[in-house]
Amino acid sequence: MKHAPLLAIIALALAGCGRGSEVTFADAAITLPEDSLDLPQAPGRDAVLANCTACHSPSMMLQQPKLARDKWAGIVTKMREVYKAPVDEAAVPEILDYLVAVQAQAEEPAAREGA
Amino acid sequence: MNEGRLSRRALLAGAGGAALAGPVLAxxxxxxxxxxxxxxxxxxxQFPGKGExxxxxxxxxxxxxxxxxxxxxxxxPNNRHFVRWHWEMPxxxxxxxxxxxxGGAVERPASLxxxxxxxxxxxxxxxxxxxxxxxxxGLSDTRVTGAQWGNGAVACAKWTGVRLRDVLAKAGVAPGAKRVRFAGLDVPLTDGAPQFLKSIPLEIAMRDDVLVAWGMNDEPLPLLNGYPLRIVVPGWFSTYWVKMLSTIEVLTGEDDSFFMAKGYRVPTQPVTPASGEVTMVPITTMPPRAFITSHADGDSVARGRPLTLRGIAFGGDAGLARVDLVGAGADRPCTMGPDAGPYAFRRWEVTLPAVTGDLAGIGVRAANVKGAVQPERLAWNPGGYARNVIERITLRAS
Known part of the structure; x- marks a missing residue:
């Protein structure tokens, strides 16, 4: 255990420290890393790129546990109806094809890893 | 509990699954x-201002x-404090x-x-x-959808600020006030989508230790953690600790905004994946948790030698009462480290006199002074919220 940082804080679980005014706020800006849109090849990939990844990184889809097509459909519906994502209704079947196919693909290397 | 452990498998892109298709980069x-x-x-x-x-x-x-x-x-450390944004962050x-x-139910709306x-x-x-x-x-079994966190969407910091009630006093809370709602600079990308708004009961807002904070470990808040100001509600989940605070609104009734009325809700009674519709309420306070941080699942330990394990624990919405090592026939109380207050991480440590064999499924169990104890089994819920099952690892004697 490293105790050094503790010395400073032991007594100050909740300490009033007066009305100091030395706090200053500077303008702040950061540049976030590029999102490389790593999406595995599978049918429907273009539909996903056109309809999903404007709002969030692909990892949000790719990291989900394996889901049945109807569960994915529920998520896409939530994106459209609750979060007002501009997903083209005509593209939804392709998006679902892609999500199901990519999760099936992902199981193969996982199985090899476990071997 | 494998967090923080580099996979022992080949860790090159392409070996790890479909998420990494594309050029093979180490x-x-x-x-x-x-x-x-x-x-x-x-x-x-790597993100600006953040380490690994x-x-x-x-x-x-x-x-x-x-x-x-x-x-x-x-x-x-601030550069290792977890980060979570719902909408694209400013x-x-x-x-x-x-x-x-x-604003809202106040005597004189203020712009500070x-x-x-x-x-x-x-x-x-x-x-x-x-x-x-x-x-x-992400450790829920049965799995649920959402951000697939391991156990590292947590951190402990020293927060500096003023009391929320003193900020409210600038406007004067009007009679009939029931809740206080917060919004930050983060807004939805699309028209009509719900803004990330969160509210707490007035009596919580008036607490001595509920802050509008600008300091995190004596530094300004990192932008990624909500610069310039965020709400701090000790003992309550982070969802209420609204970042980049820009709006405080006093409500006279219930909060029907999306992230209160539809999201971040937990069942009022035990449920299973097979349960139908159940009564759900907004998540609020944290239960106790404890983790082994000195060893990761699958680590080797020396047979015949003493073994010291250490880690962190916290009591949730009350101070820790005790932490116990459990499992593998090694049950015993842990020694507690310095107390930095009821809502802080607290270190614990325990030594086994000699390792006689594999330590399968050992864990640590925290209990708080209100009597809440970490359960043996996951209290599964459809949102995957408030996990506090005893986390177990296996150590191999060699």
Whole structure:
């Protein structure tokens, strides 16, 4: 255990420290890393790129546990109806094809890893 | 509990699954041990002001603290504090132009500069655990959808700010006030989508230790953690700790906004994946949790030698009462480290006189002074919230 940082804080679980005014706020800006849109090849990939990844990184889809097509459909519906994502209704079947196919693909290397 | 552990498998892109298709680049991956996978996460790209973090999502950022960071001390360094944004995060704050409006059921609506917020009252410091309501969701078994966190969507910091009640006093809370709602600079990308609004009961807002904070471990809040101001509600889940605070609104009734009325809700009674519709209420306070940080699942330990385990624990919405090592016939109380307050991480340590064989499924169980004890079995819920099952690892004697 490293105790050094503790010395400073032991007594100050909740300490009033007066009305100091030395706090200053500077303008702040950061540049976030590029999102490389790593999406595995599978049918429907273009539909996903056109309809999903404007709002969030692909990892949000790719990291989900394996889901049945109807569960994915529920998520896409939530994106459209609750979060007002501009997903083209005509593209939804392709998006679902892609999500199901990519999760099936992902199981193969996982199985090899476990071997 | 595999967090923070680099996978022992080949850790090159392409070996880890479909998420990494594309050019083969050497990258470090972490195996979060999520049941059924996918379980590998990259430690890059690096974010400004952040060190090595588990990158759950680049946009909007979801960055998880590796478990090994918690072995280094009681306060999580700012550059390793987890990050969670719902909507695309603002990347620029103009300090002079920033205002915090205080409105709704108030006597005189106010629009406060940052200096006016700082000057609203006595300066207060509190050491408190900031934990995402969904921390550990990815470990749910049965799995649920959402951000697939391991156990690192949590951190402990010393927060500096003024009391929320002193900021409210600038506007004067009107009779009939019931709740206080917060909004930050982050707004939805699309028209009509719900803004991230969160509210707490008035009596919580008036607490001595509920802050409008600008300091995190004696530094300004990192932009990724909510610069210039965020709400701090010790003992309550991070979902209420609204970042880049820009709006405070006093409500006279219930809050029907999306992230209160539809999201971040937990069942009022035990449920299983087979349960139908059940009564759900907004998640609020944290239960106790404890983690082994000195060893990771699968580590080797020396047979015949003494073994010291250490880690962190916290009591949730009350101070820790005790931490016990459990499992593998090794049950015994742990020695507690210094107490930095009821809402802080607390170190624990325990020594086994001699390792006689594999230590299968050992864990640590925290209990708080209100009598809440970590359960043997996961209290599964459909949102994957408030995980606090005893976390277990296996150590191999060699």
């Amino acid at each position: 990258r470090k991956l972490v195996d979060l041990g999520l049941p059924g996978g996918p379980s590998l996460r990259p430690l890059d790209p 973090m588990i990158v759950q999502r680049i946009r909007a950022p979801l960055l998880e603290t590796p478990m090994a960071v918690f072995d280094e001390g009681l306060l999580t 990347t620029r704050v103009d300090a002079a132009a920033h205002r915090v409006t205080v 500069t940052l200096d006016e917020v700082v000057g609203a009252g006595e300066r207060v410091e509190v050491v408190a655990v900031n934990q995402c309501a969904g921390n550990g969701r």
